[in-house]
Each structure stands twice: as C-alpha cells, then as structure tokens.
Amino acid sequence: MSKRFDNHKLKRRKKRVGFPRGLLYYYFKDMWETFFVKLGAEVILSSPTNKITKERGVLETLDDECYSTKLYHGHVLDLADKDLDYLFVPRFASRKKREVGCPKFVALADILKYTKKDLPPIIGPYYSTSREKHGFWRLTKIIFEIGFKFTKNPLRIIRAAILSLRAHRRAQDELIISEETLKKWERSEILLNDAPINDNGEEVLKVALVGHNYVLNDDYASLGVRQKLQKLGVDLVTSQQMPRNLIERQLLRLSMIDFGLEISEPEKLPLKELEKYLVGRNDYLYFEFEHEIVGTAMHYLENQKIDGILMLVNFICGPVSVSMEYAKHFAKKIQAETPLAILTLDAHTGDAGFQTRLEAFCDILRMKKNKGFVPEVIEKESDILLKNWS
Amino acid sequence: MSYITYPHFGPMTLLFKSIFQEMEVPEERIINPHTPNKRTLDIGSKHSPEWMCTPFKLSLGSLIECIDRGANHVFQIGGIGTCRASCYGPVQRVITEELGYKVKYTNIDYHKPMDMLRDLQSVSNNFNTWQALGALRKIWVKNHSLDLVEHLINFYRGVELEKGETDRVAKEVHNKLFSIHRVKEIKEYHKLIPKMFEDQVQIDEYADPLKIGIIGEIYVVLEPMLHLNLYRRLNDLGVICRNTVSLKKFTDLPAKLNPFVKEYYKIYREKARPYMQQYAGGDGQESLGATILLREMGWDGMVHVWPFSCMPELSAQTIIPSISEDYGMPVLPLIVDEQTGEAGFQTRLEAFIDMLKIKRESERNGQPVEKISWDTFNYD
Numbered sequence: 021m022s023k024r025f026d027n028h029k030l031k032r033r034k035k036r037v038g039f040p041r042g043l044l045y046y047y048f049k050d051m052w053e054t055f056f057v058k059l060g061a062e063v064i065l066s067s068p069t070n071k072i073t074k075e076r077g078v079l080e081t082l083d084d085e086c087y088s089t090k091l092y093h094g095h096v097l098d099l100a101d102k103d104l105d106y107l108f109v110p111r112f113a114s115r116k117k118r119e120v121g122c123p124k125f126v127a128l129a130d131i132l133k134y135t136k137k138d139l140p141p142i143i144g145p146y147y148s149t150s151r152e153k154h155g156f157w158r159l160t161k162i163i164f165e166i167g168f169k170f171t172k173n174p175l176r177i178i179r180a181a182i183l184s185l186r187a188h189r190r191a192q193d194e195l196i197i198s199e200e201t202l203k204k205w206e207r208s209e210i211l212l213n214d215a216p217i218n219d220n221g222e223e224v225l226k227v228a229l230v231g232h233n234y235v236l237n238d239d240y241a242s243l244g245v246r247q248k249l250q251k252l253g254v255d256l257v258t259s260q261q262m263p264r265n266l267i268e269r270q271l272l273r274l275s276m277i278d279f280g281l282e283i284s285e286p287e288k289l290p291l292k293e294l295e296k297y298l299v300g301r302n303d304y305l306y307f308e309f310e311h312e313i314v315g316t317a318m319h320y321l322e323n324q325k326i327d328g329i330l331m332l333v334n335f336i337c338g339p340v341s342v343s344m345e346y347a348k349h350f351a352k353k354i355q356a357e358t359p360l361a362i363l364t365l366d367a368h369t370g371d372a373g374f375q376t377r378l379e380a381f382c383d384i385l386r387m388k389k390n391k392g393f394v395p396e397v398i399e400k401e402s403d404i405l406l407k408n409w410s
Numbered sequence: 411m412s413y414i415t416y417p418h419f420g421p422m423t424l425l426f427k428s429i430f431q432e433m434e435v436p437e438e439r440i441i442n443p444h445t446p447n448k449r450t451l452d453i454g455s456k457h458s459p460e461w462m463c464t465p466f467k468l469s470l471g472s473l474i475e476c477i478d479r480g481a482n483h484v485f486q487i488g489g490i491g492t493c494r495a496s497c498y499g500p501v502q503r504v505i506t507e508e509l510g511y512k513v514k515y516t517n518i519d520y521h522k523p524m525d526m527l528r529d530l531q532s533v534s535n536n537f538n539t540w541q542a543l544g545a546l547r548k549i550w551v552k553n554h555s556l557d558l559v560e561h562l563i564n565f566y567r568g569v570e571l572e573k574g575e576t577d578r579v580a581k582e583v584h585n586k587l588f589s590i591h592r593v594k595e596i597k598e599y600h601k602l603i604p605k606m607f608e609d610q611v612q613i614d615e616y617a618d619p620l621k622i623g624i625i626g627e628i629y630v631v632l633e634p635m636l637h638l639n640l641y642r643r644l645n646d647l648g649v650i651c652r653n654t655v656s657l658k659k660f661t662d663l664p665a666k667l668n669p670f671v672k673e674y675y676k677i678y679r680e681k682a683r684p685y686m687q688q689y690a691g692g693d694g695q696e697s698l699g700a701t702i703l704l705r706e707m708g709w710d711g712m713v714h715v716w717p718f719s720c721m722p723e724l725s726a727q728t729i730i731p732s733i734s735e736d737y738g739m740p741v742l743p744l745i746v747d748e749q750t751g752e753a754g755f756q757t758r759l760e761a762f763i764d765m766l767k768i769k770r771e772s773e774r775n776g777q778p779v780e781k782i783s784w785d786t787f788n789y790d
Contacts, residue, residue, distance in 0.1 A: 081728070082728060111687065111688055113492070113688070118490055123493045123691035127726075130686045130687055130729060134728075135728060151689070300515060301519075302490075302499065302517035302519045303503065303517055305497065305500065306497070340461075342497055342501055345505070346501075349507075353508065
C-alpha cells in the first residue's frame with residue numbers, strides 16, 4: 021500500500037527548475053517565473069546572496085571575472101544540491117536589432133557546464149536579434165523546445181508563453197514611471213521608494229541611484245546601499261525607474277556633435293534634419309543594459325533638478341567602463357553642477373569603508389545644498405565631485 | 411583639407427597604408443602611424459578608461475600621436491558589435507574631443523562590406539564603385555601573401571642554421587610585395603614566396619623543434635608591442651610557431667561570397683561547438699577550436715595571449731582547462747596589459763617549453779625524429 025502511494029507521489033512530483041539569483045534574473049524574473057510555473061514546473065530559487073555564496077563563487081572563478089559573475093557561480097553552486105531536474109541559464113545575446121547584452125551572458129551556460137561537476141542539465145536557449153537576426157520564429161521555437169520538456173500539451177505552452185510575456189510587460193509598466201510622475205517626485209510631492217529617515221531634522225536629499233539591475237537589487241552585493249541611503253535621509257530614484265523616452269533622448273545626444281546641447285528635444289526633429297547633427301554612421305552605444313545607466317546620469321547632469329548622482333559599478337565590468345567614460349566626459353563638457361560619484365564594488369569592499377564614503381558623499385551634498393557651495397579645501401582635496409573616488 | 415590617419419595594427423599597418431595608396435589619396439595627405447613604443451602606450455593609457463582593454467589604449471595612443479602630427483580624419487572601427495571592439499571609434503571620438511582636437515571620425519563597420527567600401531570611396535580620388543572594389547581586391551590578395559610570409563618567418567626562424575637569414579629574406583619579400591600594384595603579378599609572386607625561403611634559408615632538418623600554436627585576441631596576437639615579440643622569443647628558444655588568427659576574417663570578401671569555400675575561422679568555430687555553443691564575441695570561440703584542431707594534427711602546445719579585461723577571451727580561458735584535460739593539450743595563458751614585464755614573460759615561456767619537451771619525450775617512446783620541412787608544417 022505504501023509503495024503504491026510512493027509511486028503515486030513520484031508521478032505527481034513536479035519537475036524542478038533552478039534559477040540562479042543573479043545577472044539576467046533581475047531583468048526577466050517575472051517572465052521566466054510565470055512561464056515555468058504555468059508550464060507546471062516548480063521554480064527553485066537560489067538563496068539570496070550571502071557570505072557563503074560570495075566565498076564559493078570567488079573560489080570558483082578566475083580573478084579577472086567581474087564581481088557579479090563570481091556571485092552567479094556561487095548561486096549555481098548553491099542550487100547544485102537542491103535536487104533539480106533542470107537549471108535555467110539562457111544564452112541571451114540581444115533582443116533588439118541595434119542592441120547587445122554582455123558577451124559573457126552567451127558563454128555563461130558553457131562555462132558552468134565545464135567548470136562544475138554534477139550539475140543538472142542546463143536549459144540554455146540562444147537568442148540574438150542583432151547578430152543572427154533572430155525574431156518571432158526563433159522565439160516560438162525556443163518556447164516550444166522548452167515547453168515540451170514539461171508538458172505535451174501545446175496549448176498549455178502557448179498560454180504559458182503569452183501569460184509570461186504579459187507578466188513581464190506588467191512588471192515593466194509598474195517599475196517604469198511616467199515623465200509626469202518623475203516631475204512630481206522632483207518637486208517632492210510624492211515618494212518613489214522607501215521614505216527617507218531624517219529624524220535629526222536634516223533636509224532630505226534627492227539622489228539618483230544608477231547601476232545595473234543586478235547590483236542595485238542585490239542587497240548583499242550592493243552592501244545594502246538603499247537602506248544605508250534611506251537612513252542618511254536620502255530620497256531615491258533608481259535608473260530602472262526612469263522613463264524610457266528621457267533615456268533615449270540622452271542616447272541620441274551621445275551620437276550628436278557636441279552632444280547636441282543647443283537642441284532641447286532632439287528626438288522630435290525630423291530624420292533629415294537630425295542627420296545634420298549626427299556625428300556619422302556607426303556611432304552608437306550598443307550595450308543594452310548600459311542605456312539606462314548612461315541615460316539617467318546624463319539626464320540629471322543636464323537638468324540639475326536633484327542634489328546628486330550615485331553610480332554603483334562592480335569591479336572590471338566591461339560595458340560599464342564605456343558608460344562611465346561617457347558620463348564623465350558629458351559632465352566635463354557641460355560643466356555640470358550636479359555632483360556625480362562613482363563607487364566601485366568588489367569581493368573585498370568592506371562595509372565600514374562603504375558607509376564612510378556614503379556619509380561623506382551626503383555631507384558634501386548637504387553642504388552644497390545649504391550653503392550653495394562646497395568649501396574649496398574639500399573640493400580640492402577630496403576630488404569627489406567628478407572623479408572616481410573609490 | 412583632410413589628413414587621413416588610422417590606428418596602428420601590427421604588421422597589418424602596411425596593409426592599411428597600401429589601401430589608401432591604392433585609392434590614390436595623395437601621399438602627403440596620409441599620415442601613417444609609427445611603430446608604437448612605450449610612450450605611445452603611456453599616452454593611450456593616460457587618457458583611456460582604467461578598465462578598458464589594452465588594444466584600446468594602444469590604438470588611442472597611436473591615434474593621438476598621429477593627430478599631433480597633423481591628422482584630422484581618423485578611420486576606426488565602429489558599428490554594432492558583440493564585445494567592446496566596436497565602440498572603439500565612438501569612445502575615442504569623445505576622448506579626443508575633450509582633449510581639444512578637432513577630428514572627424516569615420517567608423518567602419520566590418521560586418522557591412524558595402525558600407526566599408528563606400529566609406530573608403532569617399533576619401534578616394536573620385537573612384538567609382540568598380541574602381542574602389544578593384545583597389546580593395548589588391549588588399550585582400552596582399553593580405554593573403556602577408557599571412558603566408560608571417561607563417562614562413564615563424565617556421566624558418568625557428569630552425570634556421572644561420573641566425574638572421576630569415577629576417578633578411580622576409581624584408582626582401584615585404585619590399586617587393588608592396589612595390590607591385592597589379593593583382594596578377596601579386597598572385598604570381600605569391601606562388602614564388604615559399605620557394606624563395608626554401609632556397610635562401612638553410613635549415614636543420616633534424617632539429618626536432620616543438621610546434622606551438624598561438625591563439626588569442628586578434629590585436630594582441632598580431633601586435634609585437636603587446637605580445638612582447640612572442641614569436642621571436644619562441645623562435646629563439648628553438649620552437650616553431652604559428653598564429654591562428656588573421657585579418658582575413660574581415661577582409662577576405664571572395665571567400666565570404668563563395669559558398670564552397672570554408673573560411674578558416676568557421677572551421678575553428680565548428681570544432682569548438684561542443685565546448686562553446688555560440689559565438690561570444692572577439693576570438694574566444696576560435697581560440698577553443700584552434701586548440702582542438704592543432705592537437706588533432708599533432709602539435710605540442712598552445713600559447714593563449716589576451717589583453718587584461720577582454721571579455722570573450724576570459725570566457726574562453728575559463729573553458730580551456732577542460733579542453734586541455736580532454737585532449738591532453740597544454741595551454742599557457744599569458745595576459746598582457748600596459749605593465750607586463752619582459753622578464754616574467756620570458757621565464758614563463760622557458761618553463762613552459764621545458765615542460766613540453768619532457769612531455770614529448772615521455773610520449774614518444776623512442777620513435778625516430780621526423781624530418782621537418784615547410785610542407786609538413788603547413789596545414790592550410
């Protein structure tokens with residue numbers, strides 16, 4: 021009797037799919053989770069980043085690997101002993117014609133396969149619109165290939181796919197705010213994130229927190245920057261929340277002569293007129309996940325409505341080295357008044373040092389806000405306002 | 411009046427020089443980059459982002475030197491790529507703008523040959539498309555010969571009896587090659603080149619040298635300033651070597667159009683497919699494939715050179731140990747940046763070669779030494 025019961029239980033057991041909690045997971049989590057759940061699978065997440073994840077990841081990878089990838093390896097190891105049927109590590113290259121993700125995402129599945137033993141089979145669909153000109157049919161193929169691993173009912177797969185795309189869109193709509201809302205936030209009428217704590221009566225600062233999704237939303241990797249800033253009395257907007265049209269305007273500026281500063285809304289020009297201002301063909305920042313970083317930084321450097329910009333980057337991230345350069349040069353070009361601080365994170369960043377830097381940054385912002393200027397000594401000695409002070 | 415310049419790119423600089431010559435740009439309007447030195451690299455790294463890859467820094471340095479000499483029109487890579495290589499042009503434009511230079515950039519997207527042709531046509535002496543294509547044709551034919559000369563040098567220099575003989579012949583061939591302007595003559599001369607080396611350089615046929623392949627990022631593999639004369643160092647240690655990457659990947663238009671020709675890099679990529687399924691930028695996949703292919707042909711080892719913070723090669727480097735284990739192929743990774751020291755480089759190479767010799771002895775079991783010649787070495 022008990023044996024029959026066990027068999028029954030085995031049959032009903034859902035297939036388990038593991039998601040490492042890192043990198044692309046933070047961009048597409050709603051889409052992926054809905055898809056697999058609707059297919060009838062059980063989604064297993066690795067535990068949130070912690071000290072063990074970090075240490076295992078650091079031991080596992082080469083020294084030159086970027087910090088987020090190191091953590092990702094740690095997450096995979098965390099999943100390895102969770103009795104999984106599949107591990108989901110997509111080979112994602114790009115989703116738009118003129119955009120590319122990070123080249124490391126493409127090779128990640130293969131790297132995991134050959135550096136770790138006893139991993140469950142990896143589901144790693146390849147999708148690249150820019151290089152291989154993939155489109156709707158390729159996506160359909162991927163969806164069915166994955167779907168038939170879990171169910172034999174094609175209608176169920178189609179339903180799962182549609183629902184997952186809808187979930188993704190809904191999540192994006194919720195996350196990204198409109199231009200009016202942003203303006204309201206700039207006038208301090210509403211809050212976008214947690215309320216700042218200013219119990220010692222200091223004025224609330226408005227800061228844009230800029231960085232990759234997988235840095236800002238990972239509390240351990242970013243050393244709890246959001247809570248720390250909240251306690252320092254800072255009202256935040258993150259780069260993910262920024263309206264897309266503002267970001268696209270700034271991207272257009274990047275490929276214009278002298279950043280097209282005399283034109284306030286370059287995206288509204290007719291194409292023929294716009295071409296006069298462009299530098300030339302083939303001049304475009306094509307890293308997809310850098311757009312919001314560069315766009316947000318440039319937008320706030322230009323409109324000067326907030327007190328400061330804090331950019332969090334992790335060590336030796338390739339694409340970020342490009343976007344950092346763009347942001348710095350833009351700041352120098354327009355003689356920006358808004359301070360921009362770039363903080364580097366890696367496996368050895370200490371919590372205390374990080375806290376001190378944040379405090380120093382906030383102090384300088386307050387000085388600037390209350391007195392209207394920063395004492396010359398500080399400006400000279402600390403090198404904070406424009407340069408990388410990590 | 412525009413003065414044209416382009417970044418330095420190893421032995422291929424000669425090629426770029428002759429592109430503009432063939433396009434009949436007046437001699438005084440082309441500003442050719444000098445061979446880079448320590449100062450070039452210093453200028454480049456001073457003005458570039460800290461984490462940018464080393465080729466960016468060197469090419470920026472050589473561009474700034476050229477701009478200082480009066481150039482105001484730069485040809486550089488651009489477009490939509492996979493790794494950072496395609497944003498060299500845009501980022502260098504921003505940097506030189508800030509330094510106060512008024513320079514026009516023409517970014518060439520090597521994925522689009524027709525656009526490339528049009529860009530070159532715009533600086534030429536009123537060439538129509540057909541003439542421009544004819545001029546470009548000479549380039550890829552010359553590139554073919556240049557590659558052959560490089561391979562020949564790296565073979566003969568390792569086993570030559572009288573030191574310096576190969577370099578002399580190579581110089582002669584280079585001079586002759588860049589003085590010919592008709593495609594037919596170049597092709598005829600191309601066939602004579604191996605014979606010239608065979609006749610003029612005496613080799614030790616029973617020297618029993620190690621055979622080492624060089625894989626890695628294309629700029630570093632081709633640029634002596636960055637790989638610190640790796641080929642010469644290996645040759646001096648009595649090893650013959652061969653690089654597995656070539657600019658042919660981008661310039662060999664007939665091979666791209668002809669469905670019956672399989673380009674060399676596609677063969678490598680197919681070999682690498684079980685280990686890295688998809689192309690992940692740069693030359694990462696080719697590096698893996700070349701390792702497998704050369705092992706199957708009985709080569710002794712590989713040297714993998716790549717610039718610090720290169721993303722595709724880092725992916726490849728992570729997978730290489732498992733290939734090494736599966737095929738029994740030793741691979742020496744050498745990461746170069748602007749601070750690489752020569753002594754450490756040399757020591758590592760010597761140690762690697764000693765270990766390869768020990769490995770070969772244990773595998774050979776007293777079989778007689780094979781007679782070596784160019785034909786047994788060449789695999790194209």
